[in-house]
Amino acid sequence: MTRRLSDEPPAGNHGRKVATRNRAALIAAARDIYAEHGLDAPLSAIARRAGVGQGVLYRHFPDRAAVVTAVLEENVRQVEQAAMAEGSDIERILGVLTWHVTESTAFLGILPAQGAASRSGAPAYAAALSESVEQAVRARLSDDHRLAARPDDLMIAIAMVSGAVTGPTREHRERRARAAWRLLGVAVGPVQPYEE
Template sequence: MTQHPVRDERRPANEGRRAAARNRAALVAAAREIYAEDGLDAPLSAVARRAGVGQGVLYRHFPDRAAIATAVLEENVRQIEQAAASHGTDLAGTLGVLTWHQAESAAFVGILHAVGAAAGSVVPPYAAALSVRVERALRALLPQGHRLAAEEDDLMIAVAMVSGAVTGPTREQRTRRALAAWRLLGVEVGPVRPFEDRDG
C-alpha cells in the first residue's frame, strides 16, 4: 500500500457570518458616502463597486433600494431622536443636529424635502416613515406658541424649505445656506454638529 505524503497546508477557514457582517458594513459605508454626494437616486452598482463587492452580494443584504436607503439614513434619524431625548437639549440644539445632517447628506435632504413638499407627489414608504420619526422628535420639543406650531404642517414644511436651500459644493456652504434659511424663517438654531460631539 502506497502512502502519499500529507501536505501541511490548511484550507482557509470559512468566515461565513464574519464575512457577511463585513460585507454589510462595507455596503452601508459605501452607500452612505455615495448617497451623501449624489442622493438616493445614485446607482446601486456604484455602491457595490465602492464597497468592493459584487451586485449579488449587495442584493443578498439589501433586496431593494428602500432597504439600503433605510439602513443608511437610520443613523441620521437616530441621532436626531437621541438629541431630542437628551437631558438639557432644547429645540434649538436639536435643530443644530438636524442641520448638520442636512449639510452632510444629500440623501437625508432628499427624504425631508420630498416629504415636506409631498402635496400630490408619491413619497416612498421608507422615506415617509423616517420623516415621521424626525417630526415626532422635533415636535416633542416644540414649545406651545412657537412659530412652527401655528399650523399642524408648519414644522415639516419649514424643515423641507430649509432642506431645499441646502445646496453648494462644500459642507460649509451648505451649512451657511441652511442657517440663513432658518434665520429667514425666524427660527433659532443651536451649534451645528452631530449629536455624539455635543458632550465632547
C-alpha cells in the same frame, strides 16, 4: 475528523461583529457617495468606499432602494436619539437635523413628504420617516417657539431649509442651511451628527 485547536472562529468568519461593522460602513459610505454623486451613483462605488466587496453589499442590501432606505432610517434614528437625549434642546436637535440635511442627499426628499404623501406619490415609508422626524423634533418644541405657531409651520420650515441646501460641498450646503434658518429667525445648535 478535523479538530479545532481553539475556540476562535475560523479565519474569514468573524461573525456578527464584522457584519454589523460592514453594514455601518456601507451606510456611511452610501451617505457620502449619494452626497457627492446623487442617488443614482453606482452601488459598486459604495462598496469600494466602505472597503468591502459587492457581495457584502448585496448580502446586507438586496437593491438600491434598500440602501437608500437604510441611510434614511439611520438619519431619522439619529434625530430621534438627539430628541430623546437628556438635556437636549430644540437648537441641538435642529443642529443634528441640519447635519443630516447637508450631509445626506437621500434625506432631503423625505422631509416634506409627510403632508404631501398622497398628493406627490411619495412612498409610504418616506411619509412614515418624515412623520417620525416631525414627532421627534416637536417633542422638544416649546409652545412659544416660532415653529410651533401653527401645526404645519415646523415641517414647512424644514422643507424650506432643505430646499436651500444646494452646492458642491458639505460646507457650502451647511452655510446655506444656516442662512435659511437665520432668515426664518430660528436658532440652530452645532451642525453635527448625534453622538451617543
